Amino acid sequence: MEKLLIVEDNEDIRRQLRWGLDKEYETFDAGDRTEALALFRRHSPRVVTLDLGLPPDESGIEEGFRCLEQILHLAPATKVIMITGNDDRENALRAVQSGAYDYYCKPVDIAELKVILKRAFHLAAIEKENSRLHHSLDHQGFSPAGIIGQSPRMLEVFSSIRKVASSDVAVLITGESGTGKELVAKAIHGLSQRKSGAFMAINCGAIPENLLESELFGYEKGAFSGAHTRVQGKVEYAHKGSLFLDEIGELPLNLQVKLLRFLQEKTIQRVGGREDIPVDARIIAATNRDIAKETESGNFREDLYYRVSVIHISLPPLRDRGEDIMLLANLFLRRASEEFRKKVRRFSSEAVKLLESYDWPGNVRELENKVQRAVIMSDSTILEPEVLAFSQKSLKERMFKSQRLTLKDAREMIEREMVISAIENQRNNMAKAAEVLGISRPTLYDLVKKHSIFKAAD
Structure with a gap:
């Protein structure tokens, strides 16, 4: 049974709340701040109802605000519901700005309060599960930088990572930009028997073609103008480790031939050299292109495609990951708040609706950037849609294209x-x-x- 702390100086109201809520929650009640904090430390309830007017100043608000601040200092994720009179709405709103979850005006209607409590406990449970999942994935070797999720498609991805990590076959990771392909590659490496070796990453689309070969395979002294010494390439540095070829679909055809030779013979030759150098490196490749179509059109060698895609892991776009959107958003919010020392605690309900309905063309990377910027720019404890910096075009598209509108x-x-x-x-x-x-x-x-x-x- 969930624990609920009731902080109220009026004994009649405390008795009413206990009577109405005892069957659904394990309730504890206090009549002042000192008693409330003692009970909170002892029982750690996830939800608290708090009256603003507490002794010794029942007609004031300072004790109530002090109690709110101390509860949130002890456990920032606590859902505090302010119970206030109709003439105290301004103070109740300020309490929400200070981190309270919601407020409710007296006289108390138990049925209405139960709805608010149920929602608060539900949100607290989700946040606790998200935190547990994140902690669990960290201990399993997954990078904490975004590769989390509990949607069915991401659970399939996690299952595939665990299965392929223990083998030594080549893996091809596909997905839109920003979906976390490199994070998956690092997770595979981190769970493999090669984890003590190097993880070398190279973006095949970010390096000019005339430099890419020497970046991959290295070069001998005198191989070309400016080659004053022998230099090892990324493939050699990945010996006994993993080589991550990001955007492999951008690899020129002449280098595709050399990469295929390495995959077949496990040897390379540096630029300007003739010596075969044995290299033991696992290949993990990634692309945001439809590599099968690139093969059909002749832009990518079919034999190389089959070599690098012994195992194929497809990452879903963020818009298809459902509940993961808010799981990630809350994770990024917590991290940014800690990093920039801001007291931003949650998203408003309207911000949640917008985050869940947006298409996210930039996927997880775009979500992280928006949340981080919002935390930096916000002067409130709650992030509203305005500070998330969605364009007016995006807002209008959401408004008029939503089939549920x-x-x-x-x-x-x-x-x-x-x-x-x-x-x-x-x-x-x-x-x-x-x-x-x-x-x-x-x-x-x-x-x-x-x-x-x-x-x-x-």
């Missing part, structure tokens, strides 16, 4: 944009923003909560 959805999107614009134009002065929109201030706060805007008044 209804007229009600479109109205809500426009409503949200108008509220954000009014608040920003009035520099967070909620009274003026409400006046511009032609609505009452309480209605504006309702809209702020409804659309997860969480902009606090000055």
Whole structure:
């Protein structure tokens, strides 16, 4: 049974909450900050309901904010739900900006509160599982730089990595740019018997053709103008290790012949040399091209294709990985927050919708870059769509191309944009923003909560 901490100075309300929630949660209750922190340290609940007005200043807010800050300092992932009166909405919104998960206005309706609690516990469970999965993959030798996932297609990829790592056959990894092909190659090397050897990577499409041969195979002194000494190539450096040929589809045909010779005979010749040099290196190749079509068109040798693709691992694009999008986004958020020492804790619900519906042409690399930039630029604890820097074109395409978009959805999107614009134009002065929109201030706060805007008044 999940643990829930109730922090409330009013004994009648505490009794009401215990009575309504005891059957679904293991509840603990406290009437002040000191008792609340003691219970929190003892039981480590993942969700807390917290009243802003705590003794010795029940009519103030300082004790409530201090309690919130200390709870989040002890366990930043805790979902704290502020319980407040109708006249305290501004402070409740500020609490959300300070890291609270949500707020709920008195009088308490147990049925409504249960919905919020259920969502909070669900999110806490997902975050815990994501953290566990990431930790598990790290210990299995997977790179922590992005090769995580729990979608069915990525679980298949992980299974393939484990199976092929113990063998010594050539592997071809295909997938769009930014899907993590080099990370998969490093994972294969890291789990193989060659892990103590070198992992040498070369991008076949990033080096001019006239230099690529010497980069791969090295050269002898005097082989060409400027060759003042003997130099080993990447293939030799990969002896007893792994050679990663990124974008192998860009390899010129004349070098395809030399690579094929190496794969067949396990020997190379440096540029300008005649000596056969034995090299024991495993080949792991990658491409974002349809290599089978390149073979049919004559741009890639068929015999080389069969040599480098004994095992073929296909990486799915991020848009097809479902739940992995937010798993990765939260991972990148946590890393960036730690790296740049920012107190950014989560994405708003609207930001989550946008992240999950975007096509991600740049895949995982694009997601990481957007989240990292957003953390750097954000002045809030919550990342909103605006700070994620999606182009207006992307936002409009999401709005009008989504098959699930209804007229009600479109109205809500426009409503949200108008509220954000009014608040920003009035520099967070909620009274003026409400006046511009032609609505009452309480209605504006309702809209702020409804659309997860969480902009606090000055």
